[in-house]
Amino acid sequence: MKLSAITKRNIVRIIPFGIIWLVFGALFLWVEYAAIGNQENIPETAVRLDADILTFALTGITLIGLLVGLLELLFLNRLFEKKSFSVKITSKFLIYAAFFLILIFITFQIAASMEFGTSVFDERVWKKYVAFFFSITNVSTMIQLSFSLLVSLLYAEISENLGQNVLLNFFTGKYHKPVAETRIFMFADMKDSTSIAEQLGHIRYFEMLKSYYFDLSNAIVKNYGEVYQYIGDEIVISWKLKNGIAKNNCIHCYFDMKADLLKRKDVYLEKYGRFPDFKAGLHFGEVTTGEIGALKKEIFFTGDVLNTTARIQGLCNEYGVDLLVSKDLVDQLDLEHGYSVQIQGKPQLKGKIDALDLATVTLN
Template sequence: MGLSPKSKRRLQRILPFGVIWFVIGLFVLFIQEAATGNKNINPNAAITLTPKVFVFAMTSVTLIGLLMGTIEVLWLGNLFNNKSFYKKILYKLGLYSFLLLITIIIVYPIAASIELGLPVFHQMVLQKLSNFLISLDFLSTMVSIAVSLFAGLFYSEISQNVGDAVLKNFFTGKYHKPIQEKRIFLFCDMKSSTTIAEHLGHIEYFKMLKAYYADFTNAIINHSGSVYQYVGDEIIISWKYEEGIKNNNWINCFLAMKQDLHDKAEWYKNNFGLAPTFKSGFHVGEVTTGEIGTLKKEIIFTGDVLNTTARIQGLCNTYNVDILISEKLIKELKPEESLKIMSQGIAELKGKEEKMELFTVLRNS
C-alpha cells in the first residue's frame, strides 16, 4: 500500500532539510581539511577525519537535518504562524540551537570513540569532549550549525510562502521553457461574498477569509490538489490529469471541502455571525505551463480551459446548484455508488460559440 498524498507531501517537504545539511556539512568539512592540509592541528579537542569518522559525520549531519525537517513540518512550523518572517527565524534559531547543542554533546563522544577505538564513556573520550566544549573548534562547529539551521529555516519559510511545488519547479527548471500538459481545474467562489464583506467590515472579513481558506487545506492535500491562485474570495485548484482522475481525487476534494466547511459552521456562526458556503466549477483540458515575469516570477497556466471553467462556475446561481461540471470531465468520473450525477442540460457559455452540457454531482445520503 502506497503513501497517502498527505504523507508524500510531508516527505517531500522534509527531505530537502537532509539535503541542505548534507551539502553544507560536506562543504564545511572540505574547507576545514583544505585549510589545515588534512592535518589535525588540535588533537586534544578536534577529531581526526578518518574514513570511518567521515561516514559517521555525514550520516549524522544528514539525519540531524531530517530530524529538524520532521520537527519543522510536523510541529514547530505552525507554532509561530502569527509572527513576522524575521521573528520566526530568530525564535526557531534559538530553540533549534539549544536542541542541537544537546545533540552535539551526544554525537561527539560517539565520533571520538570511533576515532580512538575506545568505548563511548571511556575517560579519554569524555576528556576530549570536555576539551572540545571550551575550544575554538566548538565555536566553529556552532557557526556551521547556525548556517545549516538558517538555510533550512529559510527554505521552510520560502516554500510555505510560494508553495512547495512552485519552489521545486523553479529549482529543477521544469517550466523555464513552456510545456503543454493536461490539467483539471476547480474554480471555487464564496457565495454572497460582497454582502458578507459589507456586513462584517474589511478586517473581520479578512479574518474569516483566512480561516475559510485554511479549512480547505486538508481536503486539497489529501486529494493531491495544488492551489494555483487565491483571487479575493476565489480559490483556483489544479491537478495534473493523472493525479486528478486517480481515485476520483477531483470530485472527492470538492466533497471533502464542503464537508469540512459544514463541520465548522457553528464555529463560523459563533465568531462571525454566519457560515460561509461556496459554489464551484470543474473542467479539464490542455494548458500551456511556463515561468513568466521579470520583477516577480510566477508559474502560470494559459489556455481556454481556464476561461471555460470560470464561465461554468459563473452559472451555478443560474442553475441553483453548488457545483457544475463539464461533460468532458464528467466522462472521466469513475463510478461510485455514493455519487449521484444529474445533467443540467445544454448551456451556452458567455463569450463561447460552442454550447456544452453541464452536470452536477451529489453524494447520496
Template sequence: MRFFQNPKTVYYIKRILPFGIIWLVLSWFILLIESMATEYKNVRPETDITVTWDVFLFASLAVFVVGLAVGTLEVFWLGKLFKSKGFGQKILYKMGFYLLFMLAINLIAYPIAASIELKTSLWDSEVWQKFSNYSTSPTFLSTMASLAFSIFVSLLYSGISEHLGHDVLLNFFSGKYHRPKEESRIFMFLDMKSSTSLAEQLGHKQYFRFLRDYYNQLSNAIIKHNGEVYQYIGDEIVITWKQDKGLSRQNCVRCFYAMKDNLNKKSAFFIKTYGVIPSFRAGLHVGKVTTGEIGALKKEIFFTGDVLNVTARIQKLCKSLDQELLISGELKKLLEPSTPFGFESLGTMNLEGRKAQASLYAVKHFG
C-alpha cells in the same frame, strides 16, 4: 507500501526531506572548506575529530537525521506556532530555539564520534578527556557557527517555501517549467457564496481573518486528494490537478465534498467567531494548458489555455442554475463511475463570451 501511497504522507515527506538534504549538502561543503584550509590534516587532534570513512559516514547520517528532525519540528510545530509572526521575527525566534536544540545534539554526537575515531568504548576516559577539551575550544564555537548557518539556510528555505508554495519552489529549483510544456490538467474554480454581503457585515479586518480561517479549513482536503493550489483570488480559490491524479479515485470531485465536510466540522467555530458558516460553489473542467515560468519583476508558475476561461464560466453558472458543483461534459466522460456520485445532465449551454456551447452536468453526492 500503502503508507507511501497516501497523498498526505507523500506531501509531508516532500516537505520534510529537503531539510535533510540541505543539512547534508551544507555539512559536506563546510567539511570540504575546512579540510582544504588545513590541507586535509588534523591540526588540532586534542579537540578535533580525525575524519575517517567511519566517522564521515556516521557524521553524514547524523546530520541528515538532524535535518529531518528540524524539518519535522518546522512542519508540525514551530511553523504553526509562529505562523502569525513576520518573516524576520519567525527566523529570529526559531533560531534561538534551534540553537539550543543543536547545542544538545552537538554535545551528544561529539562523544560518539570521538569513540568511533579512537576505536574505543563510549565510556573510555580518553573519549571524555577529548570531549572536555573540545567543549572549551575554538572548534566548539566554529561548530556552533556552522550549525547556526545551516539553521539559517533551512529556515530561509522554509519561509520562501511557505510563501511561494512547496511545489512551486521545487519546480523553480528543478527547472521543470523553465521551458514551457503542454500538460493535461483539471481545474476547479471555487467561489464563496454571499461573500460581498459578508465582507460588508464583518468589516475588512475581520473579513480577512475569516478568509484565513476559511482557507485553512480547505487545505487538508486539497492535500489529501492530490490537489495543488494555483491561485487565491480574494474569496475564490483555483485548484488544479495533473489529469491522472485528478481522475484517480475521482479525486477532483471527492476533494469538493471533503472540503465541505471539513467546514461543517468547524461550523461551531465559525458561528461563534463570525456568526456565519462559509459555503461555496465550484466548477470543474479538463483540458490542455501550457505551463511555464513567467514574469519579469516576479517569477511564478503560470498556466495558459482555454480550459481556465471555460472553468471560470462554468463556475459562474452555478448560481443561476442553483447548483453547488458543475462539471463539463469532457470531464464527465473521463470520470470512472462511482457509487457516491451521480451526474445529472443539464444539456448544452452558452458560456459568457464564447460562441461554442458546453455540455454541463450537475454532481449529486449520495453520501
C-alpha cells in the same frame, strides 16, 4: 501499505532539509580538511576523521537536517504561523540553538569514543568534550550548524510562500520553456462573500478568509490537488489530468472540502457569526504552462479552459446548485458507484461558439 497523498507530500517537503544539511556538512568538512592539510595538524579538541567517523558525521548531519524538517513541518511552523518573519526566524533559531547544544554533547562523545576505541563513559572522552566545549573548534561547529540552519529556515519560508511544487519547478527549470498540458481546474467561490465582508469589516473578514483557506487545504492535498491561485474569496485548484481523474480525485476533493468546512461550522458561527460555504465549477482542457513575469516570476497557465471553468462556476446560482461540472469531464470520470449525475442543461457560455453540457454531481 500504500502511503496517503498527505504523507507523500510531507516526505517530499522534508527530504530537501536533509539534502541541504548533507551538502553544507560535506562542504564544511572538505574546507576544514583542505585548510588543515593533513590529520597530523588537527587541533586536539577536534575528532580525527577516518572513513567510519566521516560516514557517521555525514549520516548524523543528514539526520539532523531531516529532523529539522520534521520539526518545522509538524510543530514550529504552526507555532509561529502568525508571527512576523523576523520574530519567526529569531525564535526558531534560539530553539534550535538549545537543541544543538544537547545534540553536540551526545554526538561528540560518540565520535570521540569511536576515535579512542572505547566506551562513551571513558574519562578521556569526557575530558575531550570539556576541552572542545571551551575551544575555537566548538565555535566553528556552531557557526557551521547555524549557517546550515539559516539556509534551511529560509528554504522553509520560501517554500511555504511559493508552494513546494512551484519552488521545485523553478529549481528544475521544468517550465522555463512553455509546455502544453491537459489539466483539470476547479474554481471554488465563497458564497455571499460581499455581505460577509460588510458584516465583519475588512480585518475580521481577512482573518476568516485565512481560516477558510487553511481548512480547505487538507482536502486539496489529500486529493492530489495543487493550489494555482487565491483570488480574493476564490481559490483555483488544478490537477494534471491523470491525477485528477484517478479515483475521481477532482470530484472527491470538492466533497472533502465541504465536509471539512462543515466540521468547523460551529467554530465559524461562534467566532464570526457567519459560515463560509462555497460553490464550485470544474472543467478540463489543454493549457500552456510556463514561467512568466519580469519583476516577479510565477508559474502561469494560459488557455480557454480557465475562462470556461470560471464561467461554469458563475452559473451555479442560475441552476441553484453548489457544483457544476462539464459533461466532458464527467465522461472522463468513473461515477457509476457512489455518485449521482444530473444533467442541468446546455447553456451558451459567453465567448464560446459551441454550447457546453453541464451536470451536477451528488453523493449517494
